[in-house]
Amino acid sequence: MRRYLRLYVNFLRFSFSRALHFRVDFLFRIFMDIIYYAVQLGFFVVIYRHTSLLAGWSLDQARIFICAYFVVDAIHMTVISNNMWWLPILINNGDLDYYLVRPVSSLFFVSFRDFAANSFMNLVLATGLLGWALSLYAGELSIGRLLAFIALLLTGCTIFYALRVISIVPIFWLQSTHGTHDLFYGLVNFAERPDRIFTGWLRRALVTVLPFCLIASFPTRILFEGLRPTIVLHVTVIALLSLLVMVAFWRLGLRAYSSASS
Amino acid sequence: MRGRLFLHILSLEARTAMSYRVAFWANAAVSVVVGITIPYFLWSSIYEHVYETTGRVRIGGYTLEAMLLYYVAAALLSKVVRGPDMALGISDEIYEGKLSRFLIYPAPYLRFKYAQHLGAILPFVVQMVVFVAIATPLLELPQDFQVSAGSIARAAIFVLAANLLYFLISWPLQAIAFWADNVWSIAVLLRLASGFLGGGMLPLSLFPAWAQKLLLLTPFPYLFYVPVNTFLGKSTPADWLHGLFVLGIWAVLLLGLGTAVWKRGELRYTGVGI
Numbered sequence: 001m002r003r004y005l006r007l008y009v010n011f012l013r014f015s016f017s018r019a020l021h022f023r024v025d026f027l028f029r030i031f032m033d034i035i036y037y038a039v040q041l042g043f044f045v046v047i048y049r050h051t052s053l054l055a056g057w058s059l060d061q062a063r064i065f066i067c068a069y070f071v072v073d074a075i076h077m078t079v080i081s082n083n084m085w086w087l088p089i090l091i092n093n094g095d096l097d098y099y100l101v102r103p104v105s106s107l108f109f110v111s112f113r114d115f116a117a118n119s120f121m122n123l124v125l126a127t128g129l130l131g132w133a134l135s136l137y138a139g140e141l142s143i144g145r146l147l148a149f150i151a152l153l154l155t156g157c158t159i160f161y162a163l164r165v166i167s168i169v170p171i172f173w174l175q176s177t178h179g180t181h182d183l184f185y186g187l188v189n190f191a192e193r194p195d196r197i198f199t200g201w202l203r204r205a206l207v208t209v210l211p212f213c214l215i216a217s218f219p220t221r222i223l224f225e226g227l228r229p230t231i232v233l234h235v236t237v238i239a240l241l242s243l244l245v246m247v248a249f250w251r252l253g254l255r256a257y258s259s260a261s262s
Numbered sequence: 263m264r265g266r267l268f269l270h271i272l273s274l275e276a277r278t279a280m281s282y283r284v285a286f287w288a289n290a291a292v293s294v295v296v297g298i299t300i301p302y303f304l305w306s307s308i309y310e311h312v313y314e315t316t317g318r319v320r321i322g323g324y325t326l327e328a329m330l331l332y333y334v335a336a337a338l339l340s341k342v343v344r345g346p347d348m349a350l351g352i353s354d355e356i357y358e359g360k361l362s363r364f365l366i367y368p369a370p371y372l373r374f375k376y377a378q379h380l381g382a383i384l385p386f387v388v389q390m391v392v393f394v395a396i397a398t399p400l401l402e403l404p405q406d407f408q409v410s411a412g413s414i415a416r417a418a419i420f421v422l423a424a425n426l427l428y429f430l431i432s433w434p435l436q437a438i439a440f441w442a443d444n445v446w447s448i449a450v451l452l453r454l455a456s457g458f459l460g461g462g463m464l465p466l467s468l469f470p471a472w473a474q475k476l477l478l479l480t481p482f483p484y485l486f487y488v489p490v491n492t493f494l495g496k497s498t499p500a501d502w503l504h505g506l507f508v509l510g511i512w513a514v515l516l517l518g519l520g521t522a523v524w525k526r527g528e529l530r531y532t533g534v535g536i
Contacts, residue, residue, distance in 0.1 A: 024441070024442035024443055025442065025443055025445075025447070028442065028445060028447040028448060028451075029447050031447070031451065032447040032448075032450055032451045032454075035451050035454050035455055036454055039454050039455065039457070039458040039463070042458060043458065043463055043464065046464055046468050046469055047308065047464075047468075049468065049470070050308070050312065050321045050322065050468060051308045051311050051312050051321075052311075052315065053311055054304075054307065054308060054311070055307055176285060178285030178286075178288075178289070179284060179285040179288040179289065182285070182288065182289040182292055182293070183288065183292050186292040186293055186295075186296040187292075187296065189296050189300055190296075190300065193300060193303075193304060196307075197303045197304050197306075197307040198303050199303065202299070202303070
């Protein structure tokens with residue numbers, strides 16, 4: 001464990017040093033995410049001009065939900081996204097070899113080696129927005145609920161990460177991520193809306209086999225509905241299952257890895 | 263640039279865009295299904311609540327069926343207006359020094375890129391025709407909309423003009439690559455802002471009246487909101503002409519801005535990549 005932590009600290013050092021070479025990109029990324037946050041918040045503000053509740057939530061509650069999603073998204077952009085961008089290239093060019101021969105988990109290495117320092121500011125911004133949204137909420141928010149909310153939000157990040165890796169692994173067989181990449185980013189849109197708007201078989205799918213609704217919506221429900229053990233258990237079990245599937249799928253993919261470029 | 267060369271570049275780009283056919287159709291199916299499914303559940307939930315609490319069946323002038331049809335039309339038309347993400351590639355060509363090879367091409371750079379841009383949207387036009395052909399027998403047209411051969415023809419012209427407008431908005435933004443090292447985030451930014459302010463995410467009639475008035479002075483509503491409403495027969499021929507006029511003014515202004523930015527940028531270009 002200590003070896004992995006030391007390795008990660010080195011990843012951070014290199015990433016910050018690289019980010020400082022691209023200062024304008026650094027600013028553009030911050031600006032891009034500010035616009036993204038403004039658009040999403042604006043979307044809910046416009047909707048609530050015409051309704052008092054959406055899936056049982058007031059504007060204040062929906063604001064907390066969407067800001068919680070911003071935090072998950074920012075963590076993904078900062079910690080995972082760059083690595084997931086490079087992963088298909090490493091596999092297709094046969095460059096994965098360098099990671100397979102290292103004395104650490106190859107999945108850990110390819111998932112976390114590039115920390116997007118230029119997205120880090122957005123993580124700070126998203127966390128600030130979540131704090132702002134929580135401060136506007138007039139209802140009761142106990143420390144216990146807040147801690148459970150944060151813990152489940154981090155579990156949501158794990159689900160996001162597992163789903164992202166699962167969406168990339170087919171490249172071992174397909175040589176292209178065009179289809180799966182679009183599929184993943186299409187499905188991620190479901191995570192940006194409250195889970196209670198979905199009904200029937202789609203809802204069942206979104207809280208089990210395609211658990212996008214567990215990423216931010218379920219954690220937010222804990223804040224308003226109290227510490228419900230069913231929700232905590234549900235999110236935790238699905239997160240663990242997602243990780244297991246991810247690791248199994250990754251190992252299966254490695255067996256198909258030919259090391260030659262394609 | 264001669265017409266034949268323009269058409270050749272256009273056709274080459276269209277064939278490139280179609281080279282990954284499975285991925286192309288998978289992407290089309292996912293984006294259309296997701297683009298319709300989420301609004302369906304979102305607005306069903308909202309209309310149900312609004313009806314229960316106020317008895318109203320219209321929001322922003324749309325019934326639920328009309329609202330959903332708006333999203334279907336917006337999902338299909340916006341792809342044709344926007345084309346694939348990062349299709350222009352102008353910033354990459356500047357950044358990597360590849361712009362130099364265009365100096366020996368027998369065609370002005372801007373027209374070359376526009377031919378590529380048009381070629382890249384051709385597959386989306388095919389997608390749109392296929393999806394409309396599939397959906398038409400399945401969907402019942404709400405009374406709010408009067409889709410006719412005339413409205414479809416007017417919308418087709420408007421969409422072509424909107425596509426040019428989107429290209430002209432993107433051009434000066436891509437040219438920022440003469441000064442900056444990596445500008446892909448600006449393309450994402452334009453996509454986000456235009457989707458929200460142009461009616462791709464929500465019909466603009468849901469916005470406050472003052473915001474609608476303000477937005478109609480910007481180029482964004484002419485990218486999605488106006489073409490979609492033209493297609494659905496919600497606007498009169500006079501509205502259509504007025505829309506085209508405003509769009510034309512914006513196109514001229516953006517062409518002027520793009521040319522000025524480009525000329526300044528070219529002075530900085532070294533041809534070896536940044």
